[in-house]
């Protein structure tokens with residue numbers, strides 16, 4: 001175990017160590033990773049850093065102490081509400097990220113239902129598409145809400161009649177995504193809204209990844225299913241500034257149609273010896289930097305730069321999709337709209353995980369998905385320079401796998417295939433839990449946190465799982 005150095009190191013030494021440590025991280029600057037990082041431009045990053053560091057010590061916990069942060073938060077919320085076609089009744093707050101925004105919306109609907117029914121132990125049901133973000137499952141676990149799954153159809157969108165069949169007297173809310181993460185498809189929000197109105201339910205739209213990109217694409221004339229407050233049954237929307245808003249990480253917005261709903265989110269305690277406490281979200285201290293840099297980002301990019309960027313992204317997406325469609329063995333999953341999508345194999349002759357292994361050996365960081373076995377994309381400006389190289393590597397990889405079917409039995413391909421298909425999900429879960437415990441105990445010899453992101457160690461983790469499973 002290491003302890004805090006008795007004598008601190010020099011600033012230069014520490015910074016050098018930081019620089020050295022990142023050598024093994026995913027190299028996002030080269031456009032070889034398709035998730036996790038959103039980058040607008042060098043110039044913009046500099047502004048975000050300057051704004052963040054200017055407010056590095058300010059705390060958004062107490063809105064009375066730092067008037068500037070209260071103003072920034074209020075204006076960020078208003079600008080987001082305006083973008084998503086809210087009106088003067090629309091309210092909301094900033095949170096640490098999409099997960100917090102979703103957790104809050106679910107807690108709000110639970111507490112609203114409990115209040116309305118006069119039953120503080122009522123366990124509500126929320127109907128979510130199978131494609132909904134995992135944060136909804138987390139909300140279910142944390143807040144004792146039953147998450148009821150509704151299937152997704154061939155287009156990758158939730159089956160609305162299946163949603164209707166799942167409505168019971170305990171249902172309090174429906175969920176749709178704009179778009180969802182795995183397929184990049186937008187659920188039929190209007191039809192969900194009709195159900196929500198008919199059955200008097202809340203409707204949350206998860207626009208975490210889409211909130212700051214779909215509106216610009218719509219303005220450009222792209223085909224975007226309407227999903228925002230223009231749809232009358234929509235009662236709340238989550239939208240992440242730290243994704244296509246291009247702000248610093250730690251910034252999302254949760255919006256409600258009115259304070260009649262949002263009031264169930266707010267926490268007030270008058271009995272704490274330390275004084276009266278009121279917080280809008282899950283956290284206490286809130287980083288001033290995340291709030292100030294979000295405001296600075298919206299003010300400095302302005303609508304025109306967002307639109308210009310959206311146009312550029314739409315072009316990159318089109319090139320990728322067209323390229324993939326010329327490969328007869330592959331197809332795009334469902335009907336994605338916007339910068340997220342996935343592709344899978346149409347033929348048993350081409351194992352998509354074997355394709356992923358080959359791409360990875362050529363230095364691409366590949367996001368593999370299950371259900372269906374597919375490869376995921378989240379397009380950002382840096383990908384403009386690598387489209388052709390990627391598509392060439394992809395064509396080669398598909399050919400190699402076709403010529404050599406044994407590749408499906410090598411490297412990680414069989415492991416991913418197996419993990420996706422093992423019927424005993426409980427067993428998989430308990431193994432993954434042990435691995436997470438090992439990581440946080442810091443005791444696992446195989447899993448070194450510092451090297452966690454290198455392909456070898458991901459492989460080690462999965463191999464460990466695999467050997468366990470095959471010993472059963």
Ligand SMILES: *Cc1c(COP(=O)(O)O)cnc(C)c1O
Nearest residue numbers: 097098099133179180181208209
């Ligand atoms: C990213 C994402 C979330 C969760 O957001 P975090 O900021 O990672 O907590 C929720 N929903 C969708 C569709 C997302 O893409």
